[in-house]
Each structure stands twice: as C-alpha cells, then as structure tokens.
C-alpha cells in the first residue's frame with residue numbers, strides 16, 4: 001500500500017491518530033470510522049502502517065516521527081484533532097502536544113503514565129490557553145475513566161475527605177506497548193496524602209478489599225496511575241488512594257503471559273474489568289462504578305467520545321484539562337452505556 005503524503009483534499013471531519021498501527025490505535029481508528037469521522041492513521045513505521053489493513057478500509061496513512069517536528073506538522077495538516085496512542089507517552093506526549101499547538105487543534109492521549117500527564121498540565125497548559133487549544137491527557141481506561149467516575153460520585157460536593165479508586169481486572173494480557181511503557185515508567189508513583197501529592201511508600205501497602213461485582217473481595221495493592229494527576233487537577237480531597245487487585249499484576253509480571261487475543265468481531269478480548277470511585281465526606285459516602293470488557297478496547301470509545309464532544313463545540317475554554325474538569329462526567333459516562341460500560345452512578 002502506498003503511504004500517502006498529506007494532501008490538500010483532507011475531508012472536513014478528519015481526525016489524526018498517532019500510533020495508529022498499535023493495538024489501541026487500531027481500536028481508535030475503528031471507533032472513529034464507526035462514528036462517521038475520517039481517521040488519518042499516522043505512525044513512525046511505513047511498513048507497519050502498510051501492514052495494518054488501513055488501505056482496505058480506505059484510511060489514509062501518513063508517516064511521521066517525534067524526532068522530526070516538520071514530519072509531525074505535515075502529518076497533522078488539515079485534521080481537526082489528534083489522538084496520541086503511541087506510548088510510552090513520556091517519549092511522545094511533548095512533541096505531539098507541541099505539534100497540536102502549532103496546528104491549533106485539540107490534542108488527546110491515552111497515557112496511563114503520571115509523568116506525561118503532569119508535563120502536559122505544567123509545561124503546556126498556559127501555552128495551550130494562549131493559543132486557543134484544548135489538551136486532554138489520559139483520556140483512557142487508566143486515567144480518564146476513574147477521573148470521570150470520581151467527578152460523577154462527587155456530584156455537588158466541592159471537597160471530600162477522601163477518594164478511593166478501586167480497579168479490578170480478571171486478567172491482564174499486556175500488549176508490547178504496555179510492557180515497554182512499564183519498563184520506561186520508573187519514576188515513583190504519586191498519591192494524595194494530607195492534600196498533597198506524595199510518592200507511594202515502598203513497598204506499597206497491600207490488603208484485602210471489596211471491589212464491585214462480580215469481583216468481590218480481592219487481594220489488592222495500592223498502585224496509582226494517571227487518574228491521580230487528573231483528579232488532583234480539579235477535585236479537592238485530603239486523601240486519594242488507588243487500589244488494583246493482584247491477579248492482573250501477576251499476569252503482567254509473568255514474561256510468558258501472551259498479548260490480548262480477540263474473541264469477537266470488534267477484536268475485543270475476553271478480559272473483564274470493574275472500576276469504582278468512592279468519595280467520603282464525614283460519615284457520608286458516595287460511589288460511582290463502571291464495568292465492562294477489555295481495557296484496551298474500551299479506551300477507544302472513551303477518547304473518541306471526548307473528541308466528538310470537543311469538536312461539537314461543547315467545551316468553551318482552552319488549556320490543558322482533566323476530563324472531569326471539562327465534561328459533564330455523568331452525562332459523558334451515560335453516553336457510553338450500556339454498549340461499552342455497565343454503570344452504577346448514585347442518582348441515576
């Protein structure tokens with residue numbers, strides 16, 4: 001398949017996907033097509049793009065690398081927004097966000113890495129605001145989903161004494177990108193204690209705790225992802241703790257665990273998940289939870305829903321934002337239910 005150069009005849013609904021040939025990138029391209037957008041598949045490797053079946057779906061491909069800003073500018077020519085699916089995001093978020101700002105288009109990524117989400121807020125927030133661009137890091141299973149659930153659970157509360165995020169997976173067959181990102185992402189993970197971001201203690205606390213059905217009581221470890229950085233942006237809580245059950249970590253730590261295998265026409269694996277946000281103020285608690293299948297696949301409707309809302313003009317401010325900061329969290333989540341998420345949000 002020929003790899004096309006950026007053309008002047010880009011359709012008016014074109015959305016670029018960087019890292020499109022990856023496992024998650026391909027789900028995102030499929031979701032954009034399903035919703036009537038014109039995806040532009042960008043990758044650093046022409047052969048991998050050519051082997052990803054984009055031509056069969058008439059999806060234009062473009063080659064660009066993070067080391068070459070001119071190639072990024074060419075690849076983003078004429079598109080309405082860019083979704084970055086190429087991780088480790090510690091390597092790709094900065095150059096892609098800078099290119100989005102130069103192109104004056106929204107930038108979203110699917111990072112689980114706390115460091116890249118922080119960078120977008122701290123180094124790019126004011127530049128994005130000045131140039132009228134929206135940046136949304138971590139609009140994905142890890143990150144945005146817990147942030148939206150915590151925001152929905154808060155409801156009309158402006159502060160909480162504590163927020164607990166519980167993430168349970170029945171298994172975890174990691175992609176190559178997940179394994180590489182895990183090796184790259186070695187900075188201490190942050191949680192919130194006494195209202196401040198602090199490094200997690202080593203070893204991280206472990207305990208038996210309750211997760212939403214069907215998981216029930218599970219052995220778990222305190223392990224925070226990008227949701228901590230998102231939540232810290234806009235929800236005020238003295239404590240924020242994220243717990244992951246141990247079963248998927250055992251899979252992840254086993255070098256022999258195979259990558260995810262498709263079990264339906266959409267390419268979803270059989271993996272199941274549940275995520276819960278419990279917010280506490282005094283003696284009162286509020287909760288919101290979501291469950292579904294395949295943490296990579298569900299990332300696609302999460303990030304494409306966000307792109308669609310931004311492009312519809314729903315968001316009237318510019319800068320770098322956590323999803324819960326700019327979207328009506330409960331409304332956003334309900335838009336993905338029941339097709340992608342089974343939801344339990346108090347009050348609805």
Ligand SMILES: NC(=O)c1ccc[n+]([C@@H]2O[C@H](COP(=O)([O-])OP(=O)(O)OC[C@H]3O[C@@H](n4cnc5c(N)ncnc54)[C@H](OP(=O)(O)O)[C@@H]3O)[C@@H](O)[C@H]2O)c1
Pocket residue numbers: 019020021022023024025043044045048065066085086087088089091092110111112138140141142143175176177178181295296299
């Ligand atoms: N937050 C979440 O819940 C969530 C959900 C899904 C995925 N993710 C993250 O998304 C990333 C991708 O995951 P995946 O499952 O799609 O992995 P994957 O199947 O291995 O795909 C990774 C893609 O990123 C590209 N890439 C990696 N580093 C790059 C760089 N420096 N410049 C350009 N392209 C680069 C790869 O290109 P090549 O093929 O050329 O190597 C490949 O296309 C990982 O960091 C993963 O942790 C997070």
